[in-house]
Amino acid sequence: PEPYVLDARRCISYLTIEHSGPIPEELRAAMGNRVFGCDDCQIVCPWNRFAKPADEAAFRPRHGLADAELATLAQWTEAEFLERTAGSPIRRIGHERWLRNLAVGLGNAPTTAPVLAALARCRDQGSDLVREHADWALARHGPGRGKVSVERQVERPGETGYSAPPCNDPSRS
Template sequence: MAAQELGFSQIGVTGVNLTEAEPGLEAWLAAGFHGSMNYMASHGLKRARPAELVPGTVSVINVRMDYLPGNVQNLSAETAWQALEEAQQGVVSVYARGRDYHKVLRSRLQKLQERMAALLGPFGHRVFTDSAPVMEAELAVRSGQGWRGKNTLVLQKDAGSFFFLGELFVDMALPFSEPVTDHCGTCTACLDVCPTQAIVAPYKLDARRCISYLTIEHAGPIPEEFRAPIGNRIYGCDDCQWACPWNKFAKRSPLPDFEARAPLVEPELAGLLAWDEPTFLRMTEGSAIRRIGHSRWLRNVALAAGNALAERSKLSTAQTESLIDALRRWQDHADPVVQEQVAWSLKQGA
């Protein structure tokens, strides 16, 4: 009851023995699939050993929290595909359109711990949500939150995959939850739809090809082979989720934290290119987007603008001119990555 009151959709418990997951983690790192996320390699097998990360940990309480915004009425797979065809607009991954989930989950997990302590007495604990070397998906699956989909995300029969995960490491023994079975069957929708073929095999993701990685984690120039496939996606990518049949059961979040901010729902690329750094910081205050910084944001938006100019038949003359003028503003940007991206994008409109 307390978990539901705090906005969590499900709660489960598992142990700290993730030995069976270690070979897969080692193979993924050895293949270089983590790209420039060097922290993953530096942490190594610590990710699979919760008791090493937080000595004394005996159980892990796992939660999931639905995040589809409640204030966007026409949000669906159909409208998501349509948005990708609107060349003059940018598309922001749904999870990033509201408040930064790190802040929301951490504070609510801490409140859950406080309620537990009021009933059970003080106990050792530590809260996590995508913020430390924790195998979140593995822990979630073991605690019955769902199964690992072929796109490597956790899937739930009643909720799809549009949810966040969080963990509460505790130093007391708790009864474990029962895991659920895999229900992907022969479906390959997520593999088939990925614009950059980042899902190189069922249950295996090469982050170096993933649009979420390229637009968020990757700091340098985006490789040219991926530029056209990225289209108008300017922060993250939801394609493998919208393609998943289980996401027809995805739930809206009751929390106002995850309501979509209007400037991020159907943003015009030319308007986004008008954001200087102070404007960017103001418009992304409290958002996960802010952490990539203004330069990387410009790189992403400029890339989408270049893709739009390459398909100028989808644009009006006024839209074309507006994008070109907006790009020219950043031709001499201090960051060479932005300079190169702007030059490439302007060339698409030549």
């Protein structure tokens, strides 16, 4: 890529919101835990250094999504997804792409029993698109995990599903 030129096809917002197919494998690890968009460009934009946080209710996270664990979100049925994202832009990506994005985020998460169980559920109940991403994610958690039964995993005390702040800007924590 050329310096100072953005290739929108590599943009996390594009990949998680607009792109309907498989996310290229070489970009998945860099996505971290982002499952719907990314604010990094807004955070580093020099023009935004003058911006003030809005106190508008419409801009606040809804339905407890800001601190939800990815493993928990991956358990939502399509009906739950539609109900919990009503009135939210997240709803427009649909349940299939929601699960695809969650599989990528879970693939970048620490290995825990809830993460592995969520990925197994995505693999077993998802479409071919979701299954491909879940298998990739399971493989990142160890050799053969894409084919291993999650019931054999022993949950370690204190470990839960993966969650993290919605952006990497420490001033917004």
